[in-house]
Amino acid sequence: MSTEDTLTIAGRQLRSRLLLGTGGFPSLELLAEAIAVSGTELVTVALRRVDPAARGSLIDVLADAGVQLLPNTAGCFTARDAVITARMAREAFATDWIKLEVIGDEDTLLPDAPELLRAAEELLDEGFVVLPYTTDDPVLARRLADLGCAAVMPLGSPIGSGMGIRNPYNIALIREAVDVPVVLDAGVGTASDAALAMELGCDAVMAASAIARAQDPVSMARAMRAAVEAGRLAQRAGRIPRRLYATASTPEEGLPDFS
Amino acid sequence: MRARTLLGGARVIMLNGQTSDLSAGATIRAALAQLGLDAEARGVAVAVDGEVVSRSKWDTYTLPEDARIEVLTAMQGG
Numbered sequence: 001m002s003t004e005d006t007l008t009i010a011g012r013q014l015r016s017r018l019l020l021g022t023g024g025f026p027s028l029e030l031l032a033e034a035i036a037v038s039g040t041e042l043v044t045v046a047l048r049r050v051d052p053a054a055r056g057s058l059i060d061v062l063a064d065a066g067v068q069l070l071p072n073t074a075g076c077f078t079a080r081d082a083v084i085t086a087r088m089a090r091e092a093f094a095t096d097w098i099k100l101e102v103i104g105d106e107d108t109l110l111p112d113a114p115e116l117l118r119a120a121e122e123l124l125d126e127g128f129v130v131l132p133y134t135t136d137d138p139v140l141a142r143r144l145a146d147l148g149c150a151a152v153m154p155l156g157s158p159i160g161s162g163m164g165i166r167n168p169y170n171i172a173l174i175r176e177a178v179d180v181p182v183v184l185d186a187g188v189g190t191a192s193d194a195a196l197a198m199e200l201g202c203d204a205v206m207a208a209s210a211i212a213r214a215q216d217p218v219s220m221a222r223a224m225r226a227a228v229e230a231g232r233l234a235q236r237a238g239r240i241p242r243r244l245y246a247t248a249s250t251p252e253e254g255l256p257d258f259s
Numbered sequence: 260m261r262a263r264t265l266l267g268g269a270r271v272i273m274l275n276g277q278t279s280d281l282s283a284g285a286t287i288r289a290a291l292a293q294l295g296l297d298a299e300a301r302g303v304a305v306a307v308d309g310e311v312v313s314r315s316k317w318d319t320y321t322l323p324e325d326a327r328i329e330v331l332t333a334m335q336g337g
Contacts, residue, residue: 021337031335046336049275049329050303052295058333059302074336087311088331092304159337186337208337 005232007203009181010097010129010150012068014041017198018228019070019183021208025217028056034211034221035065043067044099044208046074047089070131072099077112079119086123098123099153100132109159113140117147124148133185136170138177145178152178153185153206156197160209162189168200175201191220191227198231199239205231270325283324287317290328303332 006013020040025031035043043062062069071089076082079102086098102119104112111134123130130149134140141152154174157163164187165171175182184197185206194205207224214220272281274290281290287305296303305312306329312320322328 023336025335044337045333047304047331048334048336050294050296050332057302058335062333069333071333072336084306084309084311085331088304088306088329091311091313092302092332 005236007181009042009131014204015039016041016225016228017204017232018194018225019044019185019204019206020067020211020221021206022058022062022212023074023208024212026212028058028061030217031058031212032061032065033218035062035067037218038211038221038225040225041067042070044070044072044206045093046072047085047092068097069093069095070097070099071095072133073101073119075103076101077103077115079115079122082115082119083122083126086119086128087126090128096127097129097131097150100130100149110155111135113137116140117143120144120147120149131183136167136174138170138173141174141182142177145180149180151181151183151203153183155186156184156193157187159186160213161187162210163187164189164193165196165200168196171197171200171202188224191223194224194227195231195234198228199235201235204228272322272325273327275328275330279328281322283326284321286322287312287320287328290322291317291330294330296330303330305330 006015007017016039018038018040019042020038021044022031071093073082073085076085082100082102089098090096100119102112102115103109116132120130120132124147131151131153132144132149133153134144136154141154144152156165181203183204183206184202188194188207188210197205205228211217211220211224271278291300307326
């Protein structure tokens with residue numbers, strides 16, 4: 001992909017349109033290798049209690065990889081918890097960026113829209129760069145963008161489900177509804193899902209489980225990178241319209257007559 | 260853990276969800292040491308009773324009775 005085609009989020013230019021989640025990798029070594037081959041520059045991390053028995057430092061691995069951290073508020077079910085978690089992330093990682101997740105249901109991990117809006121408003125007031133994980137609802141996405149969120153991150157399908165993009169029309173509508181970058185988040189199962197997201201007009205794709213829990217995470221990271229690039233190129237190239245009947249690709253002029 | 264902190268309704272400082280033997284007046288730094296964190300404690304944040312205590316105050320902030328301390332760091336996550 002040409003170096004001119006950069007993605008800008010909150011004034012920061014990114015050459016890669018693939019965001020990587022660090023959850024689920026079987027080892028830090030595999031995570032480091034996947035980051036390297038994916039080309040990603042923005043990587044999510046969660047905040048959890050310090051485990052004195054933990055081996056290896058995720059922070060060190062990510063620092064060595066030279067990626068920007070995007071801390072998340074995964075596991076928060078209220079605006080209050082998400083706001084406190086974001087403040088702690090800012091303190092721990094010296095970044096104002098936060099991937100805002102406020103979950104409303106334990107089984108589907110779907111976002112809780114009112115709590116999400118409340119948390120986004122509070123964090124924006126406090127100067128955070130907020131990237132909210134949201135449903136594929138164009139109206140909610142527009143509300144979040146209107147508040148001042150730096151991007152919106154609609155789900156394709158539930159987190160970790162690998163079900164791909166269940167409502168591609170809504171994703172396309174979200175792209176039309178907001179002026180900030182749209183990052184397809186959650187539900188990506190394999191490379192074609194990422195390519196479809198980009199073809200629908202998304203500015204980037206976030207993949208976590210799809211890579212981390214693949215049988216060969218490093219190969220899948222490579223596949224996702226190629227898919228995001230291919231989807232982006234195809235979207236910019238302008239696809240042909242869908243038609244019910246065939247349109248001959250070979251001219252009929254000059255056909256011989258064998259009668 | 261010293262038993263006396265749990266007797267007679269005495270107040271206990273909780274550290275990451277566990278009872279600790281920290282006493283009121285101890286510093287954040289003392290709490291971090293109990294978790295085996297070195298002086299730098301890179302990528303760590305501390306909250307007491309839901310309020311973040313910034314790194315610059317770790318040596319001076321003194322813990323109140325029955326403080327609930329959360330010490331968080333980066334974990335792999337989507």
